Amino acid sequence: xxxxxxxxxxxxxxxxxxxxxxxxxxxxxxxxxxxxxxxxxxxxxxxxxxxxxxxxxxxxxxxxxxxxxxxxxxxxxxxxxxxxxxxxxxxxxxxxxxxxxxxxxxxxxxxxxxxxxxxxxxxxxxxxxxxxxxxxxxxxxxxxxxxxxxxxxxxxxxxxxxxxxxxxxxxxxxxxxxxxxxxxxxxxxxxxxxxxxxxxxxxxxxxxxxxxxxx
Numbered sequence: 001x002x003x004x005x006x007x008x009x010x011x012x013x014x015x016x017x018x019x020x021x022x023x024x025x026x027x028x029x030x031x032x033x034x035x036x037x038x039x040x041x042x043x044x045x046x047x048x049x050x051x052x053x054x055x056x057x058x059x060x061x062x063x064x065x066x067x068x069x070x071x072x073x074x075x076x077x078x079x080x081x082x083x084x085x086x087x088x089x090x091x092x093x094x095x096x097x098x099x100x101x102x103x104x105x106x107x108x109x110x111x112x113x114x115x116x117x118x119x120x121x122x123x124x125x126x127x128x129x130x131x132x133x134x135x136x137x138x139x140x141x142x143x144x145x146x147x148x149x150x151x152x153x154x155x156x157x158x159x160x161x162x163x164x165x166x167x168x169x170x171x172x173x174x175x176x177x178x179x180x181x182x183x184x185x186x187x188x189x190x191x192x193x194x195x196x197x198x199x200x201x202x203x204x205x206x207x208x209x210x211x212x213x214x215x
Contacts, residue, residue, distance in 0.1 A: 001162075001164060004108065004128060004129060004164045004185075005164050005185040005186070006036065007036050007037045007069070007070055008036065008037060008129060008164055008165075008166045008185045008186035008188075009034075009036045009185070009186040009187075009207065009210050009211075010034050010035050010036050010037075010186060010187065010189075010203060010206050010207050010210060011035070011036065011037040011038075011039065011166050011186055011187065011188035011189070012027070012030050012035045012037070012038050012039070012188070012189060012190075012193055012194070012203070013038075013039040013041050013074070013168075013188055013189070013190045014026065014027070014038070014039070014040070014041065014190060014193075014194045015040065015041045015042040015043055015044070015047065015074075016042060016044075016046070016047065016048055016056070017042075017043065017044035017046065017047065018041075018190050018191060018194040018195070019194040019195075020194065020195055020197075021199075023056065023060060024059055024060065024063060026193070026194055026199050027060055027063050027064075028063055029198070029199040029200040029203075030193050030199040030200065030203045031063070031064075031067045031069060031203075032200045032203075033199060033200035033201060033202065033203025033204040033207070034203045034204050034206065034207030035069065035193070035203050036069055036186070037069055037070045037072065037186075038060065038064050038069060038070070038071055038072065039072040039073070039074050039089055039188070040056075040057050040060055040061075040071070040072070040073050040074060041074035041075075041089075041190075042056075042057075042074070042076075043074070043075075053079070054079065054082070054083075057073070057079060057083060058083065061083055061085065064086075070086035070087060070108060071083075071085050071086050072085065072086060072087045072088060072089050072108060072110065073085045073087075073088050073089070074088070074089050075088070075089070075090060075091065075094050076088075077095060077100060077103055077104070080104060080107070081103060081104065085107070086107065086108055087104070087107045087108025087109060087110065087128070088100060088104060088107065088108075088109055088110070089109075089110040089111070089112070089131065090109070090110070090111055090112070091111075091112045092111075092112060092113070092114070092118060096125060097109055097111055097122060097125035097126055097127050098125045098126060101125075101126050108128050108129070109126070109127055109128050110127065110128060110129045110130070110131055110166075111127040111129075111130055111131065112130075112131045112133075112168075113130050113131070113132060113152075114132075114133075114145045114148070114152070115152070116152065116155055116156070116159070119152070119156055119161065123161060123163055127163065128163075128164070129163060129164040129165065129166060129185075130156075130163055130164070130165050130166070131166050131167075131168050131188060132152050132153050132156070132165055132166070132167055132168065132184065133145075133148075133167055133168035133169035134146075134147050134148070134168065134169025134170060135147070135148070135149060135150060135153075135167045135168065135169045135170060135171060135175075135179055136149075136169055136170025136171060136175060137169070137170045138169040138170040147169065147170075150167070150178065150179060150182035150183075150184075153165055153167060153179070153182045153183045153184050154182050154183055156183065157182075157183035164185045165183060165184045165185055166184060166185060166186045166187060166188045167179035167180075167182075167184040167186075167187050167188070168187070168188040168189075171187045171188070171189050171192060171206075172189075172192050172206075173192075173202065173205035173206045173208070173209045174209070175209075176206050176209035176210050176213065177209045177210065177212040177213030178213065179213065180209075180210050180212075180213030180214055181213045186210055187206065187209075187210060189206065192206065193206070
């Protein structure tokens, strides 16, 4: 669990719809700047499918392996199995954690949660970490839930749950430390890094902000 907390500090989520540069370039630079975990999230109207999606995933996974950071697949359990990915991240509308655990034993399973009831269910079903959000307003997800600030993160810790937590939604280097101070172990970002002209620089700034919040 302690190792997972370290890996969640600066968590980049990205697919072809998100980056202004080729994903391979953005990921390489972001890792150099301090990204500690990567999630391949290929969603949207023009998302890659089939062999093209598989090939891109393999290239991104190879970069993660080279730099010794976990490669997580969003939602696509079959792809995660095919690649022998380090783990998967699922939402409330995806397969149940317990079912996913049967398919991917000994892998990292993250779950997006938005209420304390969802949190308790995910923990009971065996989630390894929780994605909590949106913490701040975000335009990345058209179907994003209502912004809730850091309250749910704080509530989880007040109730004594020690599961690793990563905050998501509208997070920047200016507010990342507040998310960590509330009880998160790290922050996950998409456009803060993938839309920046210097992914390495903003990843470094996010890392510093997280470390500041942990002190």
